[in-house]
Amino acid sequence: MSAVRLWWSLVRHAHGGSRLPAVLAVTAFAVTTWVVLTVAGGVQAFQARAELPGAEEIYPFLSWVAVALLVVPTATLGAAAARLTVARRDVRLARLRLAGATSGQTTLIALLDAGAQALTGAVAGIVLDLAALPAVARLRFQGRTFDVAELRLGAGPVLVAVAAVLAVALLSCAVSLRRVSLTPLGVAQRVPQPGLSWARVLPVLLLGGAFVVAFNAGSVLLGLGTVVGALVLVGLLAGAFAVFNLVGPLLVSVLGRVVGARARSVETLLAGRRMSEDPRSVWRSVGGISLVTFVAGCLSVTPGMTQGGDPADHVLTDIGTGAALTLVISAVLAAVSTGVTQASRVLDSRERYRTLHLAGTDLAVLHAARARETWIPLVVTMGGAGALALLIVSPVLGLLRTAPVGVVWFLGCALAGAALVLLAARASRPLVEACASR
Known part of the structure; x- marks a missing residue:
């Protein structure tokens, strides 16, 4: 059985509590995407206003300060979503490895899982962003509210945001898979993970x-x-x-x-x-x-x-x-x-x-x-x-x-x-x- 068919079979046969982690991950990815699009829309609006005659040039700078304060929490939430229920997933993949699945197959199954959840969440985040734009546009900056068109991103930036969310999800998933690929028996037997290095x-x-x-x-x-x-x-x-x-x-x-x-x-x-x-x-x-x-x-x-x-x-x-x-x-x-x-x-x-x-x-x-x-x-x-x-x-x-x-x-x-x-x-x-x- 191919890795894609095996992954689809695992998705179809998930019931009850097994689907709860997926729901939680999709929710986290949706919020992550919504925040990315909302913040990017604000930066875009301030950049456009700064090009108008007589406009203050400090606003793009302030918007980037806000980005600096939000970029790590946003990326952290996306990475946490990709690592949801790591223990359960690692055990399942380790058992597949012990049953004869190759390292490549288990890696592809895990990446398909994380990618599907991230993509579903990203689409939900785009819908949430479009629904929230009229409310966000009512915020007053520079003595006036925004036009919805100022905050709405084009197709290019939206695709970049979705690609960034997918990249965070896949990278986090790939990093957490190293233990399964190297020691499937240890994972299946719940051998403790190595300690953290003081190099941090x-x-x-x-x-x-x-x-x-x-x-x-x-x-x-x-x-x-x-x-x-x-x-x-x-x-x-x-x-x-x-x-x-x-x-x-x-x-x-x-x-x-x-x-x-x-x-x-x-x-x-x-x-x-x-x-x-x-x-x-x-x-x-x-x-x-x-x-x-x-x-x-x-x-x-x-x-x-x-x-x-x-x-x-x-x-x-x-x-x-x-x-x-x-x-x-x-x-x-x-x-x-x-x-x-x-x-x-x-x-x-x-x-x-x-x-x-x-x-x-x-x-x-x-x-x-x-x-x-x-x-x-x-x-x-x-x-x-x-x-x-x-x-x-x-x-x-x-x-x-x-x-x-x-x-x-x-x-x-x-x-x-x-x-x-x-x-x-x-x-x-x-x-x-x-x-x-x-």
Whole structure:
């Protein structure tokens, strides 16, 4: 049987809970595509307005700053969608390998799975973008609302966005397949994954050095032109995002070992073991909110930048509007990522929950362990995100004294994000009970 026919047979014979991961992945890809198209439409509109006589040239720069703040959370959600229920898929593919399927066949099956879900989600995202355009066009920038035609992308940019979503999905899937191709027996027997390397810390040092150099050479960079300064700022913001997303799993792994070593209860011991054994999964469940905390921290100085200016100066008003809009989009990404990942982690761990329950572990203990493996890394990673954001905006940190409302923004987003994660974890409790009882 060919790989395509085998994949189609597996899709057709998926029932009940087996189809839930696909639904979750399609939802995540749809939101990812919608955000990409919406942000790209905004950049297009500001670029077009900047070419009009007498237009302010700062708006394209500000739109690219927003892109820098959103590009990593968006890519993270797309990659998380491609890796949904990795454990279940790896086991299924490993069994196919042990039954005689070649590495090429299992790779093609997995890529077809990820590609079909990404393409379906991308189409749904395009429909969602078209439906939301009239509402987005009502936003006021530069003293007027948008025309829908300003925000609507042409066929070329839409195809590029769809191709980018597909590329993220296929690349993430291909990277996660290496373990199945190399050790199908180990995957089938659930051999633990190798630990994370401390080399992940190296980009932090490089980014810190780049930040110090850019800060000390600020006047030189501005002397080279606004475009150069903008590129440096956008690069630093995107780099800070990417670095935090890279170091996050390592931080969770270390935290899990510390929690497990100092555990004084079964619940805490289970939580620590889970955090250290699968830090990537734990990070994906809290990383979205941590990144929102980072965005909120970076934008906390915005009220201070816009305070005290001429009320007729719509640039200052628009900076505040853009900051609020960026936070809303980040929150939407985080909400979808959190809900999808929490459910996905339960499905990935169904055998673990079932085994523990059959061994006599009470459901209340399982729920308590899940709660601790969620809120412990959540508090630590959000603290790290806030500290990193304050480091980025440290040159203008004095603006928080002139406009304390920025602190309210920051704390409000952090508390709302934490509540969202805990709510998503609690909402998946019935799924835990169903998996444990089967």
